[in-house]
Amino acid sequence: MKIMLLGTPGSGKGTLAQSLSSGVGLPHISTGDIFRAAIHHKTKLGLEVKTILASGKLVPDELTCSIVFERLTEPDARQGFLLDGFPRTIPQAETFDRKMELDSVILLELDEETNVTRLTERLICPDCGAIYHRTFRPPQKADVCDTCGGTPVQRPDDQIEVVNKRLEEYYRLTAPLIRHYEDKQKIHRFNALQSPAALLHEVQSFLQNL
Numbered sequence: 001m002k003i004m005l006l007g008t009p010g011s012g013k014g015t016l017a018q019s020l021s022s023g024v025g026l027p028h029i030s031t032g033d034i035f036r037a038a039i040h041h042k043t044k045l046g047l048e049v050k051t052i053l054a055s056g057k058l059v060p061d062e063l064t065c066s067i068v069f070e071r072l073t074e075p076d077a078r079q080g081f082l083l084d085g086f087p088r089t090i091p092q093a094e095t096f097d098r099k100m101e102l103d104s105v106i107l108l109e110l111d112e113e114t115n116v117t118r119l120t121e122r123l124i125c126p127d128c129g130a131i132y133h134r135t136f137r138p139p140q141k142a143d144v145c146d147t148c149g150g151t152p153v154q155r156p157d158d159q160i161e162v163v164n165k166r167l168e169e170y171y172r173l174t175a176p177l178i179r180h181y182e183d184k185q186k187i188h189r190f191n192a193l194q195s196p197a198a199l200l201h202e203v204q205s206f207l208q209n210l
């Protein structure tokens, strides 16, 4: 199954993908995670994209596509994958659609106010990528990642000024993908306001019947 998760930054794509991945046995491929890991490890890619991510803009299409296609050739992606954060522009979608066909695009929908506070309250573990929310889903022990013992922190791009820029970029460059995949009858809408567990359950039953 080739699945794509679509929705604003903060709609919960990453949280959903992390728990869905083991349930459906498909790798979670997040371009944001790939870029952040590269920055964390100071690789050539990391140096190239660091200021772009910090500003809330998008990494150039060509670079993003080549990173994704390289990742998709790895053996674990042969049976399918959960794409999180890609494609994110119409040119990326067109490049992708020429190579493969998605089975479904899971669109997560929520109101703007919740969206913004989810981002500004979010904490992420720099070592394993686990996602937390200061108020609603804090780590069990303060400042200690449940999964790996790392220290969850705020992402630099989750500060309010950058959040606004990212949402602006989403509506300008990414939201047109809804129409693009609606025309191909791939869009399936889900209410992203429900609890992570309820959303997971709903998406899992949907995928079982796909």
Ligand code: ADP
Pocket: 008, 009, 010, 031, 032, 033, 035, 052, 053, 056, 057, 058, 059, 060, 061, 064, 084, 085, 086, 087, 088, 089, 092, 157, 166
């Ligand atoms: P979010 O969806 O919460 O913004 P991500 O982790 O998906 O977070 O992405 C973080 C940043 O990584 C984006 O703001 C952008 O700079 C870059 N990025 C991720 N995916 C793409 C993509 N497909 N194309 C271009 N840039 C991307």
Ligand code: ZN
Pocket: 125, 126, 127, 128, 129, 130, 145, 146, 147, 148, 149, 150
């Ligand atoms: Zn961790």
